[in-house]
Amino acid sequence: AQxxxxxxxxxxxxxxASLELxxxxxxxxxxxxxxxxxxPGQHLQLLLKYFSGDPLVKGIKGFEAEFIKSxxxxxxxxxxxxxxxxxxxxxxxxxxxxxxxxGTGTRLQVFP
Amino acid sequence: NAGVTQTPKFQVLKTGQxxxxxxxxxxxxxxxxxxxxxxxMGLRLIHYSVGAGITDQGEVPNGYNVSRSTTEDFPLRxxxxxxxxxxxxxxxxxxxDYNEQFFGPGTRLTVL
Numbered sequence: 001a002q003x004x005x006x007x008x009x010x011x012x013x014x015x016x017a018s019l020e021l022x023x024x025x026x027x028x029x030x031x032x033x034x035x036x037x038x039x040p041g042q043h044l045q046l047l048l049k050y051f052s053g054d055p056l057v058k059g060i061k062g063f064e065a066e067f068i069k070s071x072x073x074x075x076x077x078x079x080x081x082x083x084x085x086x087x088x089x090x091x092x093x094x095x096x097x098x099x100x101x102x103g104t105g106t107r108l109q110v111f112p
Numbered sequence: 113n114a115g116v117t118q119t120p121k122f123q124v125l126k127t128g129q130x131x132x133x134x135x136x137x138x139x140x141x142x143x144x145x146x147x148x149x150x151x152x153m154g155l156r157l158i159h160y161s162v163g164a165g166i167t168d169q170g171e172v173p174n175g176y177n178v179s180r181s182t183t184e185d186f187p188l189r190x191x192x193x194x195x196x197x198x199x200x201x202x203x204x205x206x207x208x209d210y211n212e213q214f215f216g217p218g219t220r221l222t223v224l
Contacts, residue, residue: 032209043215051210094209098162104154
């Protein structure tokens with residue numbers, strides 16, 4: 001069965017620091033990969049997605065993610081975080097089934 | 113478009129009671145899903161549907177039933193509520209595996 005692991009449960013950064021959130025999945029075939037964000041009190045919104053092609057994907061609000069097939073990873077990055085990036089971030093995988101499976105999420109707190 | 117709508121927003125039940133969480137979408141999406149969100153556990157898939165008349169189980173289906181009689185609606189039924197079902201429930205829809213999943217605003221359910 002497919003699964004998604006997010007090893008960083010809680011990340012605390014100061015504004016302007018760089019961010020990298022890890023995401024690993026378990027499935028050997030073709031995958032569709034997503035990062036969603038949930039701002040406090042809101043529902044989930046799509047940050048970026050990867051289906052095929054260039055493994056470096058750019059999303060909204062300056063976020064990007066790199067798909068490394070050999071490592072089964074899809075890490076999220078941002079060069080310089082802002083206070084407004086405080087949110088919970090979820091990695092999700094669709095791996096040859098109709099199901100979209102989410103990781104446990106990473107809570108990011110950014111302090112001014 | 114209203115997108116994905118859910119009712120009610122809040123609900124308190126007593127153990128053993130039954131209820132239905134409503135979900136509707138007006139985007140003509142084939143895929144619809146129900147997730148529950150619990151602290152530290154991310155979003156877990158309860159049930160999903162790939163079209164009217166077709167439903168399947170997700171990661172945590174026990175205690176829940178679904179049906180999909182129309183493309184627009186995907187209600188989630190709690191047959192006999194238990195305290196372990198206290199959670200925030202999100203309904204979501206998407207056109208296919210290669211499309212963004214849109215989330216509803218959520219229903220916060222408390223079972224006493």
